[in-house]
Amino acid sequence: MNDSLREGERLDDLMRSGRVIIQNQNEFCFSMDSVLIAHFPKYKKNARVIDLGTGTGVIPLLIADEVKEICAVELNPQAADLARRNVELNGLTEKISVVEGDYRKHREIFKAESFDIAIANPPYTPIKNGEANKISGIARARHEFTATLEDVVTAARYVLRFHGVFCMIHLASRLCEIIDALHRHQMEMKRLRIIQPKIGRDANLIMLEAVVGANVGNLKIMPPLIVHNEDNSYTDEIYKIYNE
Numbered sequence: 001m002n003d004s005l006r007e008g009e010r011l012d013d014l015m016r017s018g019r020v021i022i023q024n025q026n027e028f029c030f031s032m033d034s035v036l037i038a039h040f041p042k043y044k045k046n047a048r049v050i051d052l053g054t055g056t057g058v059i060p061l062l063i064a065d066e067v068k069e070i071c072a073v074e075l076n077p078q079a080a081d082l083a084r085r086n087v088e089l090n091g092l093t094e095k096i097s098v099v100e101g102d103y104r105k106h107r108e109i110f111k112a113e114s115f116d117i118a119i120a121n122p123p124y125t126p127i128k129n130g131e132a133n134k135i136s137g138i139a140r141a142r143h144e145f146t147a148t149l150e151d152v153v154t155a156a157r158y159v160l161r162f163h164g165v166f167c168m169i170h171l172a173s174r175l176c177e178i179i180d181a182l183h184r185h186q187m188e189m190k191r192l193r194i195i196q197p198k199i200g201r202d203a204n205l206i207m208l209e210a211v212v213g214a215n216v217g218n219l220k221i222m223p224p225l226i227v228h229n230e231d232n233s234y235t236d237e238i239y240k241i242y243n244e
Contacts, residue, residue, distance in 0.1 A: 004089065015243055019061050019090045028079050030058040032238075033205065034121050036195070036225070037169040038062040039241050040207045047116040050159050052103050052152055057083030059119055060096045070096045071115070073103050075147075103155040104147060110159050118156040120168045122147055149174065150181055157185040157212065166210045169195075172203040188214040193222040198230065 043066035054072035080100035194203035
């Protein structure tokens with residue numbers, strides 16, 4: 001397998017079904033956020049899933065055993081190439097398709113209401129006036145250069161069938177904006193879990209599940225997910241998620 005690596009790349013063990021992932025250590029390395037949101041949805045074996053902004057394809061690789069098929073969408077050509085190679089390397093070309101494209105142009109790429117589940121780990125941070133030229137490198141992936149919150153919610157609604165499920169991880173500080181965007185696009189939140197770096201710290205992230213065409217109300221707020229113990233080691237739940 002190492003023969004397939006290019007300059008700057010490494011091969012990492014995903015600790016799931018013997019799968020591995022090629023990553024470019026200078027650019028395209030997945031974060032814990034992707035692992036957490038991959039484990040959040042309630043999957044069904046016959047589900048058609050779309051990953052909006054797949055990066056190097058980590059979420060499809062992690063959930064491939066749980067669903068029928070996955071469409072992995074990625075705008076960045078280099079990341080999309082890595083995603084394709086990762087799918088091929090793990091023998092999953094019959095289950096996972098990689099689409100190099102801009103999900104903001106969803107009407108040109110996809111059939112409306114054709115997926116059961118949409119997953120997103122989108123750019124989190126809005127770009128303020130005057131900031132764009134100050135942000136470079138890997139940090140750009142976390143800012144809304146290529147897709148805003150409104151963009152990802154709009155795309156999710158377009159591709160999801162009635163009663164389809166949208167799962168996303170995002171900044172806790174943007175929860176009000178998220179609820180508003182979901183509501184305007186006929187989706188209502190049904191599960192919410194906050195993520196805290198440590199016990200007693202403010203939540204920095206949230207994971208949510210929203211359903212197309214659902215009624216308002218009956219929101220389940222789950223117990224917080226704590227990432228680190230006081231000694232900065234990972235909590236038992238984080239270890240369990242990584243080793244499932």
